[in-house]
Amino acid sequence: MSDAGDDPAADGIDQGKRLIRMGGDRGLSLADRIAEHFHRMTWRTPLHHLRLRGRHPLKLIAVADDPFLGDPARGNALLEGQMRFRGESHDVTALGTARPDWSAAFGDYFHSFAWLRDLSTVATRQRAAPVAEQVMRLWLATHADRVRDPAWRADLWGRRILFWTAHAPLILSSTDLVYRSQVLNALARGARHLDRAADRVPPGAARIAAWCGVLAAGLMIPGGDPRRAFGEAGLARALDGAISGDGGIIGRAPAALLDAVMLLTLLRETYAARRMDPPAAQTDALTRMVTALLGVCHADRGLSSWQGGLPVDGDTIDAIVAATGARVRPLRQAHEWGYQRLAQQRTVVIMDAAPPPIARVMEGGCASTLAFEFSDGPERIVVSCGGARGADLRLPAALIEGLRTSAAHSTLIVGDSNSTAIHPDGTLGRGVVEMELARHETETASRIEASHDGYARRHGVIHRRTIALGADGRDVRGEDSLLPAARRGRQNAAPFAIRFHLHPGVEVTPTADGMGALLRTRGGAAWQFRARGATLAIEESVWIDDRGMPRETQQLVLTGEAPAGGGSVSWLFHRAR
Secondary structure, X not given: OOOOOOOOOOOOXXXXXXXXXXXXXXXXXXXXXXXXXXXXXXXXXXXXXXXOXXXXXXXXXXXXXXXXXXXXXXXXXXXXXXXXXXXXXXXXXXXXXXXXXXXXXXXXXXXXXXXHHXXXXXXXXXXXXXXXXXXXXXXXXXXXXXXXXXXXXXXXXXXXXXXXXXXXXXXXOOOOHHHHHHHHHHHHHHHHHHHHHHHHOOOOHHHHHHHHHHHHHHHHOOOOHHHHHHHHHHHHHHHHHHEOOOOOEOOOOHHHHHHHHHHHHHHHXXXXXXXXXXXXXXXXXXHHHHHHHHHOEOOOOOEOOOOOOOOEOHHHHHHHHHHHOOOOOOOOEEOOOOXXXXXXXXXXXXXXXXXXXXXXXXXXXXXXXXXXXXXXXXXXXXXXXXXXXXXXXXXXXXXXXXXXXXXXXXXXXXXXXXXXXXXXXXXXXXXXXXXXXXXXXXXXXXXXXXXXXXXXXXXXXXXXXXXXXXXXOOEEEEEEEEEEOOOOOOOOOEEEEEEEEEOXXXXXXXXXXXXXXXXXXXXXXXXXXXXXXXXXXXXXXXXXXXXXXXEEEEEEEEEEXXXXXXXXXXXEEEEOO
């Protein structure tokens, strides 16, 4: 068991730091977009088709073990002739169309062949193979010889090769030699395509997926040693560009980090099928990533809902971490990734303490700076609405976009605006540029002090938040302050709202004096909430569950106006029993 988390120095905890968001409101430049468009146009040229030619294997060297379970509901739907993903459903017989009417998210699920994991989870090889072969034949007929988006996108080819090689018995059990040859030829052509396209994928989990595919092909296709060496160098670059020193991932989305952890773990099983060990750099990166991932998990061991992700239950996280083989403890402070964790006894507080992801590396990001979530043992108390990047595809677009706003997170909002602008194209624009962060550890409490300038330009104020967790885990104390951003101060008062979104399992009752509330969990725990310096109201809210569906809940809302010279609001969650 690693000692990370026991010793402040080993955990990277220091007294203070300034965080700056560089290029936050600028996505890909016009030159970058033109270059990428030109690159994809070359896929249709005779030269690229010549590059894809070559010998194809007669068989795979080995079959990797997929260490993860899929979604049983999706797997059973496939057995019934339906492919389902995030609420969207299509007949299997309609999957071969060249002009599909499905969403981009559903298309990624189909083209990645991640559904093979779902299918293998619920059926034996004898029952699942005919279904897998049917979908494979449809895909080959429509996409094998047509090199175009999205089917030939490099990150999807990377995932596809991983799933094809791990679930080869489902797609290569046929006695039809022509069909088997088509599958293996498509695999070889996809690997050659990846050799040239993997480095052009945006950094993050997508580029990691592409290079994992290169390596899987190098390990499983005969004569692949040169490609394996090439792939290991490429994956090392992809990890260096995507994974920070503290194990977080570019884009700051825990869901993306979880995805990358699972990709590297499946790749490790591909090495194991060849009786080989992955390079030490891959193992070291995976260990750091698991440490960071656990750092944003609650006391119920489940994943929190940052940057539009869905909550993931503790049993699933436990199974994934066990498959990685990493034995580490949660990271308490991830400066580069941007999350702070306070944990005492049964209570865990997780805070978004960094500028939001920049437009160049993240679409669909959330304006959640200085928001927090906290849990008491197996029960979550304060949450974010979450789900903007994983919600059911049948939900209204306006609701999904609303989940990205500052108001959908447990933080302070000035003038009913976002701390960082949200553009219609999904990127984040101007807002938080610079933050100040300090953390203090004593025998009696752990405290985080942080501030951001997201409201400085529009409203002339700096938001400063302090959160402290007592050593007994019974008190979560906070203070939100609005301070003048300029020396001369502001001329007008700044209206604000501080929101605390509650988990659906929490029942809330206001106190008689109107300045507090009693929170009761389903497990019988009682927390008292008190506030000073603002007016308390209880309003409706929504929480996106692990199925991507909205659940009705409530939120505590503190409202008021900060005078020109600045003002502050203090609040307390106290565990009564």
